[in-house]
Amino acid sequence: MKILGLNAYHGDAAAALIIDGRLIAAAAEERFNRQKHCAGFPKLAVEYCLREVGLQLADLDHVAISRKPTANLPHKVWHVLSSGLWRKKNAWKSAQSTISVGSTRNHFAELWSGGLPPHVHFHCVEHHLAHAASAFFVSPFDDSAILTLDGFGDFCSGLIATGKGNQMEVLQRISFPHSIGIFYTALTQYLGFPHYGDEGKVMALASFGTPKYLESMRKLLRFDPGGLIRLGLGYFTHHSRGVAMSWAEGSPEIGTLYSDKLITLLGPARQKGEPLNQHFYDVAASMQIHVEEVILEIVRHLARHTGKTRLCFAGGVALNSVVNGRILSETPFKEIYIQPAAADDGTAIGAAFYVQHQICGAPRSFEMNHASWGPAFTPSQIEKALRRANLPFQRLERAVQTAARCIAEGKVVGWFQGRMEFGPRALGNRSILADPRHADMKDILNRRVKHRESFRPFAPSLMLEEAAALFEQSDPSPFMLLVHKARAAQASKIAGALHVDGTGRLQTVTPQQNPVYYELISEFKKLSGVGLVINTSFNDSEPIVCTPDDAIHCFQNTNIDVLILESFMVERGR
Numbered sequence: 001m002k003i004l005g006l007n008a009y010h011g012d013a014a015a016a017l018i019i020d021g022r023l024i025a026a027a028a029e030e031r032f033n034r035q036k037h038c039a040g041f042p043k044l045a046v047e048y049c050l051r052e053v054g055l056q057l058a059d060l061d062h063v064a065i066s067r068k069p070t071a072n073l074p075h076k077v078w079h080v081l082s083s084g085l086w087r088k089k090n091a092w093k094s095a096q097s098t099i100s101v102g103s104t105r106n107h108f109a110e111l112w113s114g115g116l117p118p119h120v121h122f123h124c125v126e127h128h129l130a131h132a133a134s135a136f137f138v139s140p141f142d143d144s145a146i147l148t149l150d151g152f153g154d155f156c157s158g159l160i161a162t163g164k165g166n167q168m169e170v171l172q173r174i175s176f177p178h179s180i181g182i183f184y185t186a187l188t189q190y191l192g193f194p195h196y197g198d199e200g201k202v203m204a205l206a207s208f209g210t211p212k213y214l215e216s217m218r219k220l221l222r223f224d225p226g227g228l229i230r231l232g233l234g235y236f237t238h239h240s241r242g243v244a245m246s247w248a249e250g251s252p253e254i255g256t257l258y259s260d261k262l263i264t265l266l267g268p269a270r271q272k273g274e275p276l277n278q279h280f281y282d283v284a285a286s287m288q289i290h291v292e293e294v295i296l297e298i299v300r301h302l303a304r305h306t307g308k309t310r311l312c313f314a315g316g317v318a319l320n321s322v323v324n325g326r327i328l329s330e331t332p333f334k335e336i337y338i339q340p341a342a343a344d345d346g347t348a349i350g351a352a353f354y355v356q357h358q359i360c361g362a363p364r365s366f367e368m369n370h371a372s373w374g375p376a377f378t379p380s381q382i383e384k385a386l387r388r389a390n391l392p393f394q395r396l397e398r399a400v401q402t403a404a405r406c407i408a409e410g411k412v413v414g415w416f417q418g419r420m421e422f423g424p425r426a427l428g429n430r431s432i433l434a435d436p437r438h439a440d441m442k443d444i445l446n447r448r449v450k451h452r453e454s455f456r457p458f459a460p461s462l463m464l465e466e467a468a469a470l471f472e473q474s475d476p477s478p479f480m481l482l483v484h485k486a487r488a489a490q491a492s493k494i495a496g497a498l499h500v501d502g503t504g505r506l507q508t509v510t511p512q513q514n515p516v517y518y519e520l521i522s523e524f525k526k527l528s529g530v531g532l533v534i535n536t537s538f539n540d541s542e543p544i545v546c547t548p549d550d551a552i553h554c555f556q557n558t559n560i561d562v563l564i565l566e567s568f569m570v571e572r573g574r
Contacts, residue, residue, distance in 0.1 A: 005352030127153025134350030151181030209281030374420025428517030
């Protein structure tokens with residue numbers, strides 16, 4: 001059975017292909033068209049997935065899209081009527097365009113001659129069911145609790161459920177207009193970061209402040225067992241001007257989400273580009289701590305109601321790696337699984353696996369234990385790209401040894417190996433690597449390569465067996481989604497990989513998950529005595545590089561010292 005999964009007409013558009021219950025390929029559209037968080041239809045990602053195994057549209061059995069316009073429709077209509085939004089032309093237009101998404105089959109016909117053949121079954125999967133499926137059905141757990149949290153999708157912002165075998169059962173939903181994602185995005189805007197996807201910046205900013213405004217945050221968001229969470233709606237605008245009608249149903253251009261009442265509560269907002277001061281650091285710390293408090297309450301509520309000790313977590317909020325670390329240490333859950341594309345791009349995987357298991361009833365046979373589902377490139381393709389760029393290069397006998405030596409010498413290495421990762425994290429295939437022993441390496445990378453805010457940290461990639469010695473918790477974290485504090489006696493040895501509060505967003509690496517990257521870190525340990533390297537995504541302000549041409553362009557436009565593309569090396573100045 002061949003199933004194509006799509007996240008389309010929604011930010012982070014993506015495609016995924018599964019064959020006989022096993023994931024074959026997955027990628028976000030932004031990696032191909034080079035437009036961050038792009039919405040619309042993922043044409044290039046679809047073409048990649050099919051090309052990976054030489055399929056045509058006619059070879060498919062099912063296509064699944066992670067949106068269902070009729071889901072929660074009574075609630076949606078009630079909201080439009082009761083709130084007076086029915087008087088606003090744009091709100092009705094948005095609701096109508098939502099219902100018209102059933103024409104996706106026609107979109108295939110517009111993009112490919114003939115479109116989808118009649119024998120290909122088309123499925124609309126509710127957004128949060130796709131999130132839930134993207135976590136549970138690819139997890140190592142046969143029986144677990146499930147939590148999803150994000151901004152909105154299909155007029156819902158989260159759910160709690162259980163999964164057993166090849167079926168899931170929803171226990172409770174968080175319905176519009178209440179949303180942890182809206183809370184976090186609105187405060188991110190207040191702090192002067194207006195763009196879709198800026199929330200990760202605020203998580204980093206929070207460690208510079210103290211939570212002085214927790215009481216104010218509790219007016220904005222609280223835990224409610226009946227509906228899981230409640231917003232103080234007077235502080236927000238999404239419910240009163242139709243914003244969620246566009247955001248939840250496709251557009252990352254969402255406008256300002258907070259009201260004047262929030263300004264009265266917290267003071268004037270920071271405008272984009274204005275200097276940060278302690279007030280804004282403290283607001284960031286307060287919002288982050290409060291989000292953690294609320295999520296932990298939801299998780300404990302889920303544990304009480306299900307009695308489970310394993311948790312699958314998905315949705316954009318599941319990328320908040322600080323709270324993920326706390327779930328393991330402060331709730332009854334002993335194991336947690338979060339797949340690498342936990343945000344909306346991952347719903348392409350979820351929609352496909354939902355059809356495979358929940359609809360078709362097929363037994364499970366797959367575990368997603370690595371993130372390498374994107375394209376790889378041959379030596380011939382890489383050499384042609386280097387020659388097109390007129391770059392002098394050399395062939396390496398053992399790229400890992402050369403890369404480790406360069407990192408130990410203090411050089412910044414652009415590292416391009418194997419298949420591109422799926423999800424927002426570079427996990428050793430499309431990474432920029434550096435030596436963690438130098439505390440100033442963070443400033444060097446932010447200034448010379450990433451051209452971004454100085455407060456933003458980098459991640460430590462380490463051999464799994466090193467985690468217990470270097471950090472206070474040693475849970476496996478293959479997808480860089482858990483934050484743990486470094487042991488005090490070890491922090492100075494890896495200062496370049498830690499945040500200002502002594503924590504790191506760990507990526508643990510094993511020979512089974514990524515043998516080449518593991519070997520590189522092992523070689524670096526032989527030279528330095530430290531089994532850990534600094535890892536950041538291979539990009540500047542654009543999406544993570546996909547092709548050799550993308551990597552060469554990034555190398556030429558930054559101050560990366562060494563570029564290693566598989567077995568080819570380019571050194572700056574040579």
